[in-house]
Amino acid sequence: MIEKVIENWHRHLKGEFPGGLDELLADDVVFYSPIVFTPQKGKEITKMYLGAAGNTLGGDGKQAGGGESTFRYTKEILSGNHAMLEFESQVDGKYLNGVDIISCNAEGKISEFRVMIRPLQAIHATHKAMAAMLEKMQGSRG
Amino acid sequence: MIEKVIENWHRHLKGEFPGGLDELLADDVVFYSPIVFTPQKGKEITKMYLGAAGNTLGGDGKQAGGGESTFRYTKEILSGNHAMLEFESQVDGKYLNGVDIISCNAEGKISEFRVMIRPLQAIHATHKAMAAMLEKMQGSRG
Numbered sequence: 001m002i003e004k005v006i007e008n009w010h011r012h013l014k015g016e017f018p019g020g021l022d023e024l025l026a027d028d029v030v031f032y033s034p035i036v037f038t039p040q041k042g043k044e045i046t047k048m049y050l051g052a053a054g055n056t057l058g059g060d061g062k063q064a065g066g067g068e069s070t071f072r073y074t075k076e077i078l079s080g081n082h083a084m085l086e087f088e089s090q091v092d093g094k095y096l097n098g099v100d101i102i103s104c105n106a107e108g109k110i111s112e113f114r115v116m117i118r119p120l121q122a123i124h125a126t127h128k129a130m131a132a133m134l135e136k137m138q139g140s141r142g
Numbered sequence: 143m144i145e146k147v148i149e150n151w152h153r154h155l156k157g158e159f160p161g162g163l164d165e166l167l168a169d170d171v172v173f174y175s176p177i178v179f180t181p182q183k184g185k186e187i188t189k190m191y192l193g194a195a196g197n198t199l200g201g202d203g204k205q206a207g208g209g210e211s212t213f214r215y216t217k218e219i220l221s222g223n224h225a226m227l228e229f230e231s232q233v234d235g236k237y238l239n240g241v242d243i244i245s246c247n248a249e250g251k252i253s254e255f256r257v258m259i260r261p262l263q264a265i266h267a268t269h270k271a272m273a274a275m276l277e278k279m280q281g282s283r284g
Contacts, residue, residue: 116258
């Protein structure tokens with residue numbers, strides 16, 4: 001089950017999955033940020049966090065300034081309803097290593113999305129960039 | 143291959159694997175800290191880091207003050223030569239969520255051990271505790 005989900009996730013990142021996150025995510029999906037303790041519950045807030053993470057980490061191929069994205073997945077482990085995708089990127093010129101831990105439900109929708117990153121300097125750079133990005137996204141809605 | 147390695151890893155954490163880390167780790171194992179950028183190369187330095195992490199995160203069932211360990215693995219994904227073990231614990235009274243990403247070589251020895259943790263407050267608490275622990279361990283050697 002998770003194989004198809006991850007295939008669609010990669011298609012989404014390339015902009016080749018028509019349904020996008022609305023199709024990929026379960027309504028009651030929970031997002032666990034690398035920074036914040038509190039689980040973020042629901043599709044809308046998860047879409048916002050994944051959007052901000054994509055823009056910050058270069059996961060969607062776009063970066064501030066229009067530069068080439070440095071984001072790439074380096075390891076993939078799939079089993080049962082769980083997947084682990086390890087990645088490398090750069091934030092604010094600093095090397096970043098991270099992991100997406102993704103679980104799906106019986107309907108093949110993503111029910112849990114957990115992100116962890118290392119090392120400390122990348123965490124601090126991400127924290128700063130994500131805060132600015134979320135503020136901008138929320139500002140442009142209101 | 144990785145299944146047997148992880149079985150032995152769990153036995154080691156319970157103190158039931160006679161060979162210990164000397165038997166589990168490859169001579170050229172590389173440890174990637176959640177905090178530090180620089181990869182730590184070789185069996186001796188990796189043993190020191192895993193020992194410090196065990197004492198800090200309660201992974202070996204011991205905690206400063208002799209309290210009950212709160213460490214527990216919450217998710218396990220194994221595939222090919224890679225494993226991902228997600229865990230929860232407490233450091234300095236703060237909730238910690240982390241992942242061990244373990245790879246083995248063709249001889250069934252651990253060749254790579256990578257740790258990432260979240261959220262930010264747990265990273266800071268771990269940073270502080272690990273630094274104190276490593277200083278103590280290095281001090282007791284010299």
